[in-house]
Amino acid sequence: MERSASRQSRKKVVAVVGGGLVGALNACFFAKRGFGVELFESREDIRRAKIVKGRSINLALSHRGRQALKHVGLEEKIVAQGIPMHARMIHSLNGKQSPIPYGRKGQYILSVDRANLNKELLTAAETYPNTKMNFDHKLQDWNAETGMMTFVRLDGSKEQVKADLIVGCDGAFSAVRKQFLRRSRFDYSQTYIPHGYMELTMPPINGEFAMKPNYLHIWPRNTFMMIALPNLDKTFTCTLFMPFEDFEKITTGDEVIEFFQKYFPDTIPLIGADTLQRDYFRLPAQAMVSVKCNPYHIGGTCVLMGDAAHAVVPFYGQGMNAGFEDCIVFDEIMDQFNEDFSAVLPEYTRVRVPDDHAIADLAMYNYIEMRAHVNSKWFLFRKYVDNILYFFMPKTIIPLYTMVTFTRTRYHEAVKRWHWQNKVINRGLLLSAVGTVLGGSYLLIKNPPHINELIVSAEKMWDRLVALRTL
Ligand code: FAD
Ligand code: EGU
Numbered sequence: 001m002e003r004s005a006s007r008q009s010r011k012k013v014v015a016v017v018g019g020g021l022v023g024a025l026n027a028c029f030f031a032k033r034g035f036g037v038e039l040f041e042s043r044e045d046i047r048r049a050k051i052v053k054g055r056s057i058n059l060a061l062s063h064r065g066r067q068a069l070k071h072v073g074l075e076e077k078i079v080a081q082g083i084p085m086h087a088r089m090i091h092s093l094n095g096k097q098s099p100i101p102y103g104r105k106g107q108y109i110l111s112v113d114r115a116n117l118n119k120e121l122l123t124a125a126e127t128y129p130n131t132k133m134n135f136d137h138k139l140q141d142w143n144a145e146t147g148m149m150t151f152v153r154l155d156g157s158k159e160q161v162k163a164d165l166i167v168g169c170d171g172a173f174s175a176v177r178k179q180f181l182r183r184s185r186f187d188y189s190q191t192y193i194p195h196g197y198m199e200l201t202m203p204p205i206n207g208e209f210a211m212k213p214n215y216l217h218i219w220p221r222n223t224f225m226m227i228a229l230p231n232l233d234k235t236f237t238c239t240l241f242m243p244f245e246d247f248e249k250i251t252t253g254d255e256v257i258e259f260f261q262k263y264f265p266d267t268i269p270l271i272g273a274d275t276l277q278r279d280y281f282r283l284p285a286q287a288m289v290s291v292k293c294n295p296y297h298i299g300g301t302c303v304l305m306g307d308a309a310h311a312v313v314p315f316y317g318q319g320m321n322a323g324f325e326d327c328i329v330f331d332e333i334m335d336q337f338n339e340d341f342s343a344v345l346p347e348y349t350r351v352r353v354p355d356d357h358a359i360a361d362l363a364m365y366n367y368i369e370m371r372a373h374v375n376s377k378w379f380l381f382r383k384y385v386d387n388i389l390y391f392f393m394p395k396t397i398i399p400l401y402t403m404v405t406f407t408r409t410r411y412h413e414a415v416k417r418w419h420w421q422n423k424v425i426n427r428g429l430l431l432s433a434v435g436t437v438l439g440g441s442y443l444l445i446k447n448p449p450h451i452n453e454l455i456v457s458a459e460k461m462w463d464r465l466v467a468l469r470t471l
Helices: 021-032 063-071 075-080 114-126 244-249 253-263 265-271 273-282 319-336 341-373 376-392 400-406 411-446 451-469
Strands: 002-004 013-017 036-040 058-061 083-085 087-091 097-101 109-113 131-134 138-142 149-152 158-162 165-168 187-202 215-221 224-230 236-243 286-294 302-304
Touching (some): 013 021, 021 036, 021 063, 021 165, 021 319, 058 114, 063 319, 097 376, 109 114, 236 244, 265 273, 341 400
Parallel strands (some): 013 036, 036 131
Antiparallel strands (some): 087 097, 149 158, 187 286, 215 224
């Protein structure tokens, strides 16, 4: 069957491929502008599906994502269904818990349910009379010359569709992107990291959350790390990050308990030994990939957004937020260029690529950093220093995560500013180090101490100085 998706109206037709988080949101953005919107999603309608398979159960929603939702009038509704997390809760190996606030009062991130968010976005898109949802439509291929798209249905039938603009929001393994790869001067890189992730459910205890709910719980253990976000049903979803080779070493229920006893002992009674063993073997560990490419468009007919354009590793909690911000940026450029696709698309690539590449790099940097030497003490120390400097010099030293999480500072600007701040901090350190040496020498000559104590504290000082230098 062949059909043209264009309608009577003079407004053009936009085909959004992918009805995930970014695709569904984008459908709202284009519908709001009055375009005829056709959304194509390979899966069935998740609002009707009994089992929703997919990636992570919950996500951290922050400022950029909220701003995008606000543009289509959904912010309040989604925020009301999220759980505020005002601080991280760092779990040490000995079970000690230490909170570190995200910022001042009112600066918090939200734990949102992925499936619920996706459903709300699809429903919102559908309320526009000019949108049409096509579930069970998997893009098989498309022709970059003619713009003809071929979809396959579950029953094996095929459908051919044309549109004025194709918006690829079909995730990290994008089928829309396939045609970009065949073109000259298209940059593309993808990297799988050695870590996998696995989700474990921590049930409520006596009808209440098993841990404090308004926190992002973190167990930093160098190469092993666990993160837990609260859900509305009073469970927590714990995500265990670990190298695949270590996942493979654990093959029996006893070994699971042994492993948790060694690294996350406080969680065993909370998750429950049985649940832990069942969840652990329910699904294999999932892979994480980082994808960068450039440009994001072909002529005036096709553009990539969300994970299709930039899959990032989850170590900044920004993948969805960045994808949502893509929609705002595109929308702003549509205003500037009067909805002229052949002008809007190149401008979108020009403006957005540096920022998406910057957040991809930051997330990867944070992954390498955490894996290298982040245990709970180190994490606490670093975040304390961040917050203290911010407290005393709020105009000068803004923590990187603050710029990323609580502002719409362009990602690449945030990175630039971070480099500049590090220079300032290092200068300050050098000055105070010189001061310390001079002042210390003077005091030492005046009253010589026991040499042992001196060496120990000098070593500690050195550790901290080294830590500050790489802040
Ligand atoms: P997807 O959500 O992947 O949606 C793509 C859609 O396209 C799917 O519905 C799919 O079925 C459909 N599709 C695919 N192929 C086709 C085809 N050929 N034809 C038609 N349809 C197709 N981000 C945050 O902001 N905060 C977090 O805390 C966070 N935590 C994360 C934790 C983990 C463990 C992971 C893996 C990711 C996390 N992310 C987080 C990132 C976030 O999940 C993604 O950035 C986000 O889902 C991207 O949305 P998307 O719509 O671009 O892609
Ligand atoms: C990973 C998986 C703490 C959800 C980065 C912080 C994440 C999330 C951090 C996942 C960390 C790491 C930040 C937020 C957030 C922190 C952040 C990571 C949500 C630098 C569901 N990260 N994540 N940074 O600062 O800016 O708390 O799966 F452990 S939210 Cl890795 Cl703010």
